[in-house]
Amino acid sequence: MAKMLADFVREARARIHTISIEEFDEMIENHDDVLVVDVREAEEFHRGHIPGALSVPRGILESAADTSCPLHVDKLCAARDSTIIVCSQNNARSALATDTLQQMGFQKVYVLVDGISRWEAQGLALARD
Template sequence: MAMKLKDFVSEARSQIEEIKPDDVDRLRSEKPDLLILDVREPGEYEAGHLRDALNVPRGVLEPAADPDYKKPNPTLSTAYERPVIAYCATGGRSALAVKTLNEMGFSEVYNLGGGYENWEAEDRETVTD
């Protein structure tokens, strides 16, 4: 049977670690080299995002994270040993991103469960650039 998007997301979620907004605050204080990764599209990011988040849309994640690619993202492609929290709007795209980053060899990657919508629903700090 062919897989649908929900199947890919469900499979990814079964293989990754999801965290809650309180965990983001804790990790920010415990791990000064923490990278917050927003995998939404640029328009979504510009409308509001977590403080200090790096925007790398899910569709370009692999080349951006691969240091052997001709034009990798200089921050992401050197973050293999840094803790990373990925998020998207609701947690699906970021679940896929976390699974991918794990497979690429990133050492400590988390998915923000519920994504940006959950973050906002808890009235957490957001910024625009």
């Protein structure tokens, strides 16, 4: 039987770690080497994102994280040994992205539980470009 998106997401979620918004706040306050990576599409990112987040759409993640690729993103590649918090709208893309980054050798990668949806529901600030 062919796999569906839900199958890929379920498998990825079994291999990743999540953090709550409260844990996110604590990490940001207590660590200098935290990078927030938003894997939504560019137009979603520009409508509102966590302040300071780096936009790396899920569709280009592998090339953005690979220094041997001409399209790599320096800031992401330099964070290989840092803490990375990945967010998307509701967590499907961020679960897949986190699993991918782990497979690429990134060690401290977490998914923000319920992503931007929860962030907005809690009335937290969003930056807009």
